[in-house]
Amino acid sequence: MSSPPSSHAYGIGVIALIIGMSVSLVFYTSFYVPESLAKPSVSEHILNPEKDLIIEIVPGAVIEGNENYVPNKANALLNVNNKVIWKNLDDTPHTVTPDHRASDRYSGDFGSSGVVKPGENYEFLFTEPQEIHYHCEPHPWMTGSINVEKSRF
Numbered sequence: 001m002s003s004p005p006s007s008h009a010y011g012i013g014v015i016a017l018i019i020g021m022s023v024s025l026v027f028y029t030s031f032y033v034p035e036s037l038a039k040p041s042v043s044e045h046i047l048n049p050e051k052d053l054i055i056e057i058v059p060g061a062v063i064e065g066n067e068n069y070v071p072n073k074a075n076a077l078l079n080v081n082n083k084v085i086w087k088n089l090d091d092t093p094h095t096v097t098p099d100h101r102a103s104d105r106y107s108g109d110f111g112s113s114g115v116v117k118p119g120e121n122y123e124f125l126f127t128e129p130q131e132i133h134y135h136c137e138p139h140p141w142m143t144g145s146i147n148v149e150k151s152r153f
């Protein structure tokens with residue numbers, strides 16, 4: 001005795017539905033969830049700004065009273081020059097250390113993890129507006145600020 005065709009089709013339909021739901025659940029938990037938790041979506045223009053903003057740690061920066069981070073109060077615009085590069089042109093290692101913990105949702109924690117050696121750079125891609133005051137860990141009289149704003153166009 002075989003069951004009537006309609007009941008058989010119904011059974012296949014239920015199985016298909018269960019398989020479909022399981023596949024979606026697996027997809028959701030293994031691809032969609034980790035992807036959305038990983039990083040906020042950031043526009044291409046912010047990820048690849050037209051220009052870099054260069055802040056020089058000028059020669060002689062180590063000496064108290066001299067200029068150190070130049071420009072000292074820097075302004076960056078999102079979409080324009082939100083990638084900021086500190087270049088150590090001095091002959092002493094320096095750091096770029098935030099006065100208070102600062103981070104960017106995309107780029108993570110701000111600040112050079114160790115020293116920036118003479119001739120080396122520290123760069124940070126800002127993807128959201130914020131103002132950071134920073135200093136040099138071994139030479140705390142060296143201070144500067146970076147202000148990141150939205151561009152108006």
Ligand SMILES: [Cu+2]
Pocket residue numbers: 062093094095136137138139142
């Ligand atoms: Cu220093």
